Structure formats: C-alpha cells, structure tokens
Amino acid sequence: MRTLILLVTAGVATSCQATPAPAPAIDMVFAVESDPGLRLGQARISVDGRVLGETDSKGLLRTKVYGRPGQQLRVEHDCPDGHDAPPEAKLLRLRSFEGLGEHDLGALEITLKCRPQQRLAVFIVRAKKGANLPVLLDGQIVAQTNASGVAQFSTSAVPGTDFIVELDTRNQPKLRPQRPSHLMTLPDANEVFVVNQSFDVRKEPKRRGSRRSRITKIE
Amino acid sequence: MNEPPTMLIWDTDEERTLVDQAPFTRPRPAFEGLGQASAAKSPSALDERAQQQSEPGSQALSALLSRYKRQITETVAATTVLCVLGALAYQQWQLAEALRRTLTEMQAPRQEHVAERSPDPEHGGQTSNRRLLKREALVRELAGDEREELERQAASLIASNDFAAALSQYQTLAALFPADRTFRDFVTVLRAKLRCDRSPQAASSACH
Numbered sequence: 001m002r003t004l005i006l007l008v009t010a011g012v013a014t015s016c017q018a019t020p021a022p023a024p025a026i027d028m029v030f031a032v033e034s035d036p037g038l039r040l041g042q043a044r045i046s047v048d049g050r051v052l053g054e055t056d057s058k059g060l061l062r063t064k065v066y067g068r069p070g071q072q073l074r075v076e077h078d079c080p081d082g083h084d085a086p087p088e089a090k091l092l093r094l095r096s097f098e099g100l101g102e103h104d105l106g107a108l109e110i111t112l113k114c115r116p117q118q119r120l121a122v123f124i125v126r127a128k129k130g131a132n133l134p135v136l137l138d139g140q141i142v143a144q145t146n147a148s149g150v151a152q153f154s155t156s157a158v159p160g161t162d163f164i165v166e167l168d169t170r171n172q173p174k175l176r177p178q179r180p181s182h183l184m185t186l187p188d189a190n191e192v193f194v195v196n197q198s199f200d201v202r203k204e205p206k207r208r209g210s211r212r213s214r215i216t217k218i219e
Numbered sequence: 220m221n222e223p224p225t226m227l228i229w230d231t232d233e234e235r236t237l238v239d240q241a242p243f244t245r246p247r248p249a250f251e252g253l254g255q256a257s258a259a260k261s262p263s264a265l266d267e268r269a270q271q272q273s274e275p276g277s278q279a280l281s282a283l284l285s286r287y288k289r290q291i292t293e294t295v296a297a298t299t300v301l302c303v304l305g306a307l308a309y310q311q312w313q314l315a316e317a318l319r320r321t322l323t324e325m326q327a328p329r330q331e332h333v334a335e336r337s338p339d340p341e342h343g344g345q346t347s348n349r350r351l352l353k354r355e356a357l358v359r360e361l362a363g364d365e366r367e368e369l370e371r372q373a374a375s376l377i378a379s380n381d382f383a384a385a386l387s388q389y390q391t392l393a394a395l396f397p398a399d400r401t402f403r404d405f406v407t408v409l410r411a412k413l414r415c416d417r418s419p420q421a422a423s424s425a426c427h
Contacts, residue, residue: 037417
C-alpha cells in the first residue's frame with residue numbers, strides 16, 4: 001500500500017499551454033534501513049533506471065525527482081555487501097491534490113529495506129553442577145563451561161538456521177542426563193539464546209563388604 | 220607329622236588370607252606375673268641396658284637437642300607459610316581494589332573523563348593517561364581471576380532479562396578482554412535489543 005504515494009505538485013494548469021512545460025521537481029528523501037530504525041549507508045538508489053546516488057552514513061539520500069501527476073515511477077536500490085534488497089521494485093505513482101492552506105509539505109520520505117544476509121546469535125550456557133564441560137554447537141566444540149558452569153559463545157548464520165547446542169558429559173559419566181542437547185532457531189534478527197541445564201550426580205551403589213575367609217579348623 | 224594341625228579352606232571368591240607361620244613355629248615365651256607374656260631376656264640385651272643406664276646424661280642431652288631442633292624447624296616452616304599466605308592475600312586485595320576502581324571508572328559517564336583531562340592537557344593529561352593505561356594494563360593482566368565471576372554475573376543478568384545492566388557488564392568485559400570477540404558480539408546484540416542505534420527517543424537510557 002505504500003507504493004502509492006500522494007503528492008502535491010506546484011502546477012497542474014500547464015496542459016492548456018501550447019508548449020509542454022518541464023515536469024515539476026519533487027523533493028524526496030530516501031531512507032534505507034537494515035532493521036526498523038537502523039539506517040544503512042552505501043545503498044545505491046535509482047528511479048526508472050536512472051541512478052540518483054548512494055545513501056550517506058546516516059542512511060539517507062536527498063534528491064529531486066521529476067514527474068507528472070499520474071506518472072508511475074519505479075524505485076530500485078542496490079544494497080551494500082552482506083545485505084539483500086527485496087526482490088520486487090517499489091512502484092510510486094504521482095498524484096496531485098490541492099492544499100487548503102499555504103504550508104510547506106517538505107520533502108517526501110520513502111523508506112527502503114536492505115535485509116542482512118546473516119544474523120548474529122549469542123549463546124549463554126548455564127549448567128548447574130556442570131563445570132568444565134565442553135559445549136558443542138552443531139557437533140563442533142565451541143566453548144567450555146567454567147568452574148561456575150557458565151559458557152558463552154557467538155556465531156552468525158542465515159535467518160531460520162537451526163542450532164543444536166549440546167553439553168558433552170562423556171568425561172563425567174556420573175552426571176545425569178548424559179549429553180543433553182537443545183534445539184534453537186535463529187529468527188530474522190540478532191538474538192540471545194540462554195541454555196539452562198541442571199545435572200544430577202548419580203550416586204555410586206553401595207558395595208557389599210568383602211566376604212571374609214572362613215577358617216575351618218580340623219582337629 | 221610335620222604339617223600344622225590347621226587347614227585353611229578358601230571361599231570361592233578371589234580373596235586370599237596371608238597366614239604368618241612364624242607364631243606357630245616360634246617357642247612360646249614363659250608366663251610372668253599376671254599372665255602377661257614376656258620375651259626371655261638374652262645376655263646381650265642385659266648388657267645393652269646396663270650400658271644405657273651408664274650414660275643417662277648424654278642421652279638426655281641428645282633428646283633435648285633433637286626436641287629443640289624439631290621445634291625450630293616447625294617454627295620456621297610455620298612462619299614461612301604464614302608469610303607466603305599473607306603476601307598472597309595482600310596481592311589479591313590489591314588486584315581486587317584496582318579492578319574495582321577501573322570498573323567504576325569505566326561505568327561512569329564519559330563526560331566526566333573529558334572534564335578531568337581538560338584542565339591541563341599538556342602535562343596533566345599525559346600523566347593521567349599514562350596512569351590510566353598502566354592501571355588498565357594491570358587490570359587486564361589480572362582480571363582473569365575475576366573473569367569467571369564477571370561472566371557469571373553477566374549471564375545471570377541476561378537470564379533475568381535485565382538487558383540494560385547486562386549491556387553495561389558486557390561492555391566492561393569487552394573492554395577488559397578486547398581479544399575475545401564473543402563479548403563484542405554480546406554488546407552488539409544487546410545494543411540492537413535496546414535499540415541503541417536508533418533515534419535518541421527510541422533508545423534505552425542504558426545505551427549511554
């Protein structure tokens with residue numbers, strides 16, 4: 001729905017004139033975001049195939065667009081490395097309407113998206129009674145719990161990736177459960193994952209006292 | 220009939236009992252007094268006892284010397300252990316104090332640091348910077364001992380959803396251990412969660 005933008009143009013009476021006047025200039029601000037509110041620089045923007053420029057460090061590009069009422073503009077953008085633009089271009093139709101008062105509407109702002117290709121995932125493992133345990137992420141050792149049973153590590157992956165976090169208890173066979181694992185899915189955002197795992201220490205079964213030798217005296 | 224009159228029958232398990240045959244073969248001592256057995260006194264033993272009785276002074280002296288020697292050794296050992304423990308405790312206290320000071324400074328607003336350095340940028344600023352760098356280097360070197368506790372606290376803060384306090388804790392960890400990328404990633408994710416990189420109105424107060 002945002003593709004249709006209402007626009008106020010300065011003059012609409014030029015159609016009666018013999019020589020067509022040039023299309024009016026419209027002040028526009030393009031803002032490129034990686035996430036809502038997170039602006040992104042170095043994104044190249046073009047309208048109807050004509051490159052207008054790149055966004056600055058604040059993720060903005062101020063420019064003028066020329067067009068007549070009823071005209072449809074095709075807005076495309078190229079994202080910087082590590083980001084993907086939406087597959088479909090944004091369409092903008094110019095429409096004119098008359099304002100009641102004399103006030104400046106200012107520049108028209110259009111927001112464009114550049115999705116990060118990878119997201120950051122940070123993990124905290126809190127293992128109760130699980131000190132010095134290797135931590136595996138998808139089968140690879142990535143960390144080890146400290147004496148408090150805490151381990152922290154991070155990775156980045158494509159949104160939607162499933163992670164399997166496993167605590168390797170092979171060196172501590174008395175711990176229960178053995179080799180517990182947790183499955184987590186990375187959303188389309190940077191995320192913190194907390195793995196809480198409690199262990200019980202299996203008690204050794206009591207050994208029966210050693211049987212004493214029986215001495216039988218034969219007179 | 221040379222065989223002893225006792226026969227041992229073992230159980231089926233693998234245990235074994237060792238039987239000393241000596242008491243069975245050795246002649247039984249004569250009984251004395253109230254039924255207490257005593258070994259027969261040989262002539263050589265009697266001579267030895269007489270010799271011992273003839274030198275009571277030298278024996279007492281050697282016993283006294285050995286007792287003093289033992290006491291001195293024990294005193295020296297105890298003093299050494301106490302000194303070492305004291306030195307270790309003092310060193311740990313110094314480290315903890317330095318770390319605490321640095322953490323306080325790092326968590327304070329940056330404006331205060333700027334204000335502190337501004338009056339005399341030529342000399343005072345350099346001295347202050349040098350002192351700060353020295354202290355930070357010391358803390359960085361020694362914060363390993365405290366790392367475990369800091370990590371545990373940070374993990375607890377995140378587990379309790381206190382992201383603002385956790386951000387401060389991870390910023391401290393990232394400053395203390397700049398080589399560890401994990402802490403920087405935590406800072407990045409927490410800043411994103413707290414919307415620190417967005418408009419000042421939307422950002423949490425913990426971002427500053």
